[in-house]
Amino acid sequence: MQKKYILEMFPYPSGNIHMGHVRNYVIGDICARYHKLKGDEVIHPMGWDAFGLPAENAAIQFNTHPQDWTFENIKNMKDQLKKLDLDLDWDRELATCNEGYYQFQQELFIDLYNAGLAYKKDALVNWDPEDQTVLANEQVIDGKGWRTGALVEQKVLSQWFFKITNYAEELLNDLDKLTLWPEKVKTMQKNWIGKSIGAEIEFQIIGKDDQLNIFTTRPDTIYGATFIAISVNHKLVSKYLNENEIEKIKKSFSDNIDDKEKQGFLLNIKCKHPILEKEIPVYIANFVLDNYGEGAIFGCPAHDERDYEFAIKYNLPIVKVVQCNDSELPFSHDGEIINSPLLNGLRKTEAIKKIIEYFEDKNIGKASINYKLRDWGVSRQRYWGCPIPVLYYEDGTYRVLEKSELPVLLPYDVNLNGKGNALLSHDSWRKVICPKTNKIAFRETDTLDTFVDSSWYYIRFLDNKFDKPFDDKKVNEYLPVDKYIGGIEHAILHLLYSRFFMKALRDIYNLSVSEPFKQLFTQGMITHKTYKTQGGEWVMPKEVITINGELFRDKTKEFIQEGPSEKMSKSKKNVVEPDDILQNYGIDATRFFMISDSPPDRELEWTDEGIQSSKNLVRRIERYFSFDKTNLKSDTKKMVEKFVYSIEKNILNFSLNKCVADIYTLFNYLEKEKVYLSNHEISKKILICLYPIVPQMSLNLTKKLFKSNEIGDWPYINTDLLLETDINLPIQVSGKLVTTIKTKKGYVEKEILESIYEIDKIKNKILDRKVIRVINVQDKIINIITN
RNA sequence: GCGCCAGUGGCGGAAUGGUAGACGCGCUGGUCUUAGGAACCAGUGGGCAACCGUGGGGGUUCGAGUCCCUCCUGGCGCACCA
Numbered sequence: 009m010q011k012k013y014i015l016e017m018f019p020y021p022s023g024n025i026h027m028g029h030v031r032n033y034v035i036g037d038i039c040a041r042y043h044k045l046k047g048d049e050v051i052h053p054m055g056w057d058a059f060g061l062p063a064e065n066a067a068i069q070f071n072t073h074p075q076d077w078t079f080e081n082i083k084n085m086k087d088q089l090k091k092l093d094l095d096l097d098w099d100r101e102l103a104t105c106n107e108g109y110y111q112f113q114q115e116l117f118i119d120l121y122n123a124g125l126a127y128k129k130d131a132l133v134n135w136d137p138e139d140q141t142v143l144a145n146e147q148v149i150d151g152k153g154w155r156t157g158a159l160v161e162q163k164v165l166s167q168w169f170f171k172i173t174n175y176a177e178e179l180l181n182d183l184d185k186l187t188l189w190p191e192k193v194k195t196m197q198k199n200w201i202g203k204s205i206g207a208e209i210e211f212q213i214i215g216k217d218d219q220l221n222i223f224t225t226r227p228d229t230i231y232g233a234t235f236i237a238i239s240v241n242h243k244l245v246s247k248y249l250n251e252n253e254i255e256k257i258k259k260s261f262s263d264n265i266d267d268k269e270k271q272g273f274l275l276n277i278k279c280k281h282p283i284l285e286k287e288i289p290v291y292i293a294n295f296v297l298d299n300y301g302e303g304a305i306f307g308c309p310a311h312d313e314r315d316y317e318f319a320i321k322y323n324l325p326i327v328k329v330v331q332c333n334d335s336e337l338p339f340s341h342d343g344e345i346i347n348s349p350l351l352n353g354l355r356k357t358e359a360i361k362k363i364i365e366y367f368e369d370k371n372i373g374k375a376s377i378n379y380k381l382r383d384w385g386v387s388r389q390r391y392w393g394c395p396i397p398v399l400y401y402e403d404g405t406y407r408v409l410e411k412s413e414l415p416v417l418l419p420y421d422v423n424l425n426g427k428g429n430a431l432l433s434h435d436s437w438r439k440v441i442c443p444k445t446n447k448i449a450f451r452e453t454d455t456l457d458t459f460v461d462s463s464w465y466y467i468r469f470l471d472n473k474f475d476k477p478f479d480d481k482k483v484n485e486y487l488p489v490d491k492y493i494g495g496i497e498h499a500i501l502h503l504l505y506s507r508f509f510m511k512a513l514r515d516i517y518n519l520s521v522s523e524p525f526k527q528l529f530t531q532g533m534i535t536h537k538t539y540k541t542q543g544g545e546w547v548m549p550k551e552v553i554t555i556n557g558e559l560f561r562d563k564t565k566e567f568i569q570e571g572p573s574e575k576m577s578k579s580k581k582n583v584v585e586p587d588d589i590l591q592n593y594g595i596d597a598t599r600f601f602m603i604s605d606s607p608p609d610r611e612l613e614w615t616d617e618g619i620q621s622s623k624n625l626v627r628r629i630e631r632y633f634s635f636d637k638t639n640l641k642s643d644t645k646k647m648v649e650k651f652v653y654s655i656e657k658n659i660l661n662f663s664l665n666k667c668v669a670d671i672y673t674l675f676n677y678l679e680k681e682k683v684y685l686s687n688h689e690i691s692k693k694i695l696i697c698l699y700p701i702v703p704q705m706s707l708n709l710t711k712k713l714f715k716s717n718e719i720g721d722w723p724y725i726n727t728d729l730l731l732e733t734d735i736n737l738p739i740q741v742s743g744k745l746v747t748t749i750k751t752k753k754g755y756v757e758k759e760i761l762e763s764i765y766e767i768d769k770i771k772n773k774i775l776d777r778k779v780i781r782v783i784n785v786q787d788k789i790i791n792i793i794t795n
Numbered sequence: 796g797c798g799c800c801a802g803u804g805g806c807g808g809a810a811u812g813g814u815a816g817a818c819g820c821g822c823u824g825g826u827c828u829u830a831g832g833a834a835c836c837a838g839u840g841g842g843c844a845a846c847c848g849u850g851g852g853g854g855u856u857c858g859a860g861u862c863c864c865u866c867c868u869g870g871c872g873c874a875c876c877a
Contacts, residue, residue: 192800192872199797199799206877267875624833625819665818665819668818671818676818744858783858
């Protein structure tokens, strides 16, 4: 028995499931049911990504409590999922907001801390001054808070971080092992990690005891360096400028309307060129990133577009060190090195190698690798999340709790007013006597980013009641997840964090698993036409009626304009509600439609015609099986065998739209040929194949025809039956199709050619030409080449 | 700007280098009628035809939607990453 762990990304309990969930879970359910019929040991759990901001916002808005709101939503959504007839392991259910989940996350936090993978440091964060909270990058829209619209400030706060950068190299390299992941997702992760190979070079500041370290991928162009630029946030800046001056520069940068426009401020210091005996100026420049490399660059205007632009603007020298025409400047490609005594005549790769050796020899630089990926800031100044198990003393020191002191539970009685973190003002929760030191201590009031919750839930599913975070034996046995199905929007964050967690836990617990998800499948979104009144108000599809080909709003009779099909979204109201659809069309038709028109990884347009034709297919199949007579044709067995084979292949490839085509093809045949099966064994095969896709109908028909509640096992496929003996052989003359002839597989070329030349169409084609060659691809095609 | 992916009938989409358009939607004509959100039958790439047809142009091949080069268009991602 093979294990198959099939998982769909668990939902945030927002209140209602939407069609996107339905599509996601139907796809997963088809896989899970198929593997069960195959006799595999299938794990197919479901849970709730239950911490997060919307609960707090809803609590404030509707005067409820985040926990009550969340539990209520879970209950409602679970009912909705049950109506979808999904074969889920509900006994594995978990919600990340439950003590039984997050207390183990606190254990993992302690593990990460002890392993040196969790640490605290000051960091710049997005601060919403109105809500008094930190916002995630994706919650900042055009520099404003997504909820308050307040201008977001950059603020330094002491924050907890996970050291994901320790795994940058492995996270990058292991992408190659993920052969069953979409290339697109792997590319996105690769770019996100952003590995650059180059060198770090020291530039001495003349007359001072300071130096600037600079990372570059082009140390071969060092002779062309004519200026240095550093970020305004560089740590050296405060040494040479006062607070006022720095603020002025920052303001000037932020006032810059076109933020691509290069801007620099000359500092009153100079650097010594590491090889040449010349001085080069140092600028603070707006285009230097403070969070990449060392926050400093050397400018080589001749061979870098940005440096060139800057040099032109500030009239800095441009020194060519790679052979090219002046018209090609800035020239950033490979070429012969010139004007560089140590490197002349070399090309890029050798020059880089040689100059790094030189720097290392002189002890003023070294080979270096840089990553765009930065450590993961996990502190959130919010109530509704997993408390971070840390105590602070009055002297400013802190202590990470021990596992025996867990759990740190969230207090229920909080005062939520939307202003800052409710834990901060909950004095009786916050202030404690430390049991170890008997000193007054304060709990950490930040909670963990909810991406932490979703970074290991797939492990907890293996035993949701285990008294440790997970059972390592089960992890080794059941991970990785065989098929992980969800939206492309998680291509980077969730999937990268989960990969990091798996590797960190592997190292801490000595597990044998390095990657959490063996196969990743990203389903496409569901789109729908949009509707608007002439006043510009969005209108839901179900409110739109058609009268004489014109669209109107049903109640008000306003004229409605139809817009393009777009991703279903509440804001444009172009949604259909799963509850309505299930009520009107039933679960089988809904499941059919979810996989019908488009391949599952592409977008699916919701149309009334589409769901209706799915409903018609359901009725057609039920009607077909309602005739109580049996009448097989000679090729019936073969046709059904082909059907089984094709359905299986298509389920395994996630080509579920082709499964629907297979079903149509089969029933077209059965009805056209007037084949009746009733309770013949062959019906059973068909019903088994239908079961993963439309389980309710399949089960009902099985009960009716076979008086049994057992669907049975997936059929063994008789491959002999799949072989065609009669074939239509295409005949080409000079590569163009002329006709096809009916013949048997394994024909003798010589014999068949004789008959081919007797066919009029062929005769006419050849007539006054000479046959110079005949290509016979046995049983596939014959091509007669004439001069 | 860089990277990735994709361009096939009116539409969604099928095609291990070997009959392009499976299957569905829509449409046309017809049948039946316990007038249905049905069902059934026939047809449906273009052209009167020879023929022409998979974004355009080259190439490889007996043969290209499929492979190679190039350009165009669209989508997605990243975006001053040194």
